[in-house]
Amino acid sequence: RTSLIDSARIAAGGLKDFASGLATPTVRLGVTGLARAGKTVFITALVHALLNQTRLPLFDAQAQGRISRAYLEPQPDDDLPRFAYEDHLAALTAEDRRWPESTRRISQLRLTLDYTPQGFIARNFGRDRVHIDIVDYPGEWLLDLPLLGLSYQEWSAETLASSRVSPRLALARDWHSLLAALDPMKPADEQQAVKAAELFTSYLARGRGTDVSLSALPPGRFLMPGDLAGSPLLTFAPLDVTADASFPRGSLGALMARRYDSYVAKVVKPFFFGHFARLDRQIILVDALTALNAGADAMRDLQKALADVLAAFRQGANSWASALVGRRIDRIVFAAAKADLIHHTSHDRLEAILGLIVKDAAARAEYSGADIDIAALAAIRATREATLRQKGEDLPCIVGIPQRGETIGTETFDGETEAAIFPGDLPANPEEALRGGLEGALRFVKFRPPLTAGRSFPHIRLDRTLEFLLGDRFR
Ligand code: GDP
Incomplete structure (x- = not known):
């Protein structure tokens, strides 16, 4: 079902990429996930951290002080709207700070970084430059591949x-x-x-x-x-x-x-062939906590959705799509977003659960190809941790300001007052998450974004995720 016209379109896109790559190397980073998974927040936090040289210990190029300059440039694709970075940042840092507007359509942002490559010779021969073209798109659109x-x-x-x-x-x-x-x-x-x-x-x-x-x-x-x-x-x-x-x-x-x-x-075709097929790296944000809380059906459905999404990255020899779709993507991160809603003692468990779903999804999608990483991530951390003693037991809690109108039990929050919440424990055995039984066992509220007073946003594992996605481009 692929026609010559499609191949020509790919060739045209590829040539454009090649020509602009001759001048300055470019990485096209896809950011996707189903609605409200955290795409907008992730991109805003990532761009802010690089533009402002936030301390990112596990992102080597930044940690080693090799990035000398980071700035936004006009994006290369005229047919895509620009990612509204400034508006999103303004929402997060305004006096009545709030989460930004979520992703509704595809958009793009070009971030350019000047850096010093690693190693003796490179250090002596000066600077390099790389464009990072971030493409934000709804994960729902990937489900259309079949x-x-x-x-x-x-x-x-x-x-x-x-x-x-x-x-x-x-x-x-x-x-x-x-x-x-x-x-x-x-x-x-x-x-x-x-x-x-x-x-x-x-x-x-x-x-x-x-x-x-x-x-x-x-x-x-x-x-x-x-x-x-x-x-x-x-x-x-x-x-x-x-x-x-x-x-x-x-x-x-x-x-x-x-x-x-x-x-x-x-x-469907213009999206896959015109945009998706040209990505180099991809992060897929997953709201695993909401699915866990909704129960086994929701978890199995999430697993099916991830299998469908992974099918878009399939590179099997007999896949009709293999020649065209996703052939360049060589690194994929599956990130369980909003990890700041649980205590860090549950982060490994969250990663294990997502790992299990992705493994099964990968097997179903006959997936082979890119390197995959799994991370529990909070692009913007809205909570800190504390231990509460209750009835002689230590409870690992998270502390933050719940949004106005959020409730737990009979308590309704006013949007100004801090609260310590015990979100519940994730199962040690990830299989249990797929069998169900967690329905309603977890307690999540929406927190307001953190008060940063012009400083960088706190995060969980944003640096590790950046290193996996982009680190090799700064060596
Ligand atoms: P999108 O639809 O994928 O663009 O999702 P958004 O990035 O707009 O995120 C949806 C909602 O999830 C936000 O409005 C926040 O309430 C919440 N959220 C996203 N990222 C984080 C995070 O890192 N920490 C916390 N606590 N909440 C988050």
């Missing part, structure tokens, strides 16, 4: 089948009852198409509700439309048909199939 290989009929049959098992079945009731009344072979009716798309979208959105917290719900743009909100490109939905159905001309099925094909051609 659509490139599925016909409308195949996609419909698969989507219907997965909506007929628990916990999705209960969420899909309204959409299913509409489907029962639609005849794909009868003449197309625009209102029916609109209604079907509406109910299908709200089924997907309900899967994202806090109770169920499903992760794997393509098409990606239905949940994260970016600039396509309200566009006719999104006015389609699966119908109850077999994978080999054929539709008469002018039928509802034919209309839906045509729109699906346009979505794949005009939305």
Whole structure:
């Protein structure tokens, strides 16, 4: 299903990268993750730490004082919006400090660093320069990769089948009852198409509700439309048909199939071939704590979503996508974000749980290729730690200012007062997390961002993560 046009587009993108690489080496760093995983906060913290020469002990180039200058430059791709770094930083550092606006669409930022390479000869021969092009995009969009290989009929049959098992079945009731009344072979009716798309979208959105917290719900743009909100490109939905159905001309099925094909051609392909395929490094932020708290179904669903995401990085010899997609990415970090919401004594356990999910996901995605690192990370640490004694027992707690309106038990916070919270223990055996039983056992509240008074943001393992992602480019 890949055409010559796609190859030409790749070649064009590749040439552009090559030409600009001749002047100054460039690393294209992809930052992704499902909604609210922490992409915006991560990029803002990373850029701030490099621009302000924050102490980063495990990021060698910075720790060794070899980065002499860091600055923002106009980004190379005119077709991408710029990542709104200044706005996000302003939100975090304003008097009423708050978390920035989350990622809704793809954006880009170019950070340029002047550095002295390691080693005797290099030191004597002066400076080098590297561009780091950071590309922020919704992880939901990666879930669309399989659509490139599925016909409308195949996609419909698969989507219907997965909506007929628990916990999705209960969420899909309204959409299913509409489907029962639609005849794909009868003449197309625009209102029916609109209604079907509406109910299908709200089924997907309900899967994202806090109770169920499903992760794997393509098409990606239905949940994260970016600039396509309200566009006719999104006015389609699966119908109850077999994978080999054929539709008469002018039928509802034919209309839906045509729109699906346009979505794949005009939305999915340009993203994968024009942007994703040109990344060199990738960090995937995962909100594992929310999934853990939601229970075993949510964990299994997260695992499935990560397998789908990893499939996009697959480099297997017989994968039709291998020649085009993701062939350059050679380092991937899976980061369990917001690790400051648990005590550090649970960080290893969080890493072990994410490691287990990723391992299974990698096996399912027949993944091979890039080096993978797993980290429990807090790009901006909003808490510190303390030990509380309660009923003769020492409880490892975290301390911070919960956002106004957050509650624990009967207590409601006012957004100004500090609180010590025992978030609960993660299981020592990561398998337990997949078996469930943790539902509601963890206590998380949203904290306000830390008060920095113009200094750098505190973090957990941002330096180690940067070293893994970029360290070799400064040697
Ligand atoms: P995005 O949708 O992936 O761009 O997610 P954001 O970066 O906007 O993060 C979503 C929310 O998660 C933020 O509004 C914060 O409440 C929270 N968050 C993100 N990163 C951190 C972190 O490092 N520590 C804490 N405590 N909260 C975080």
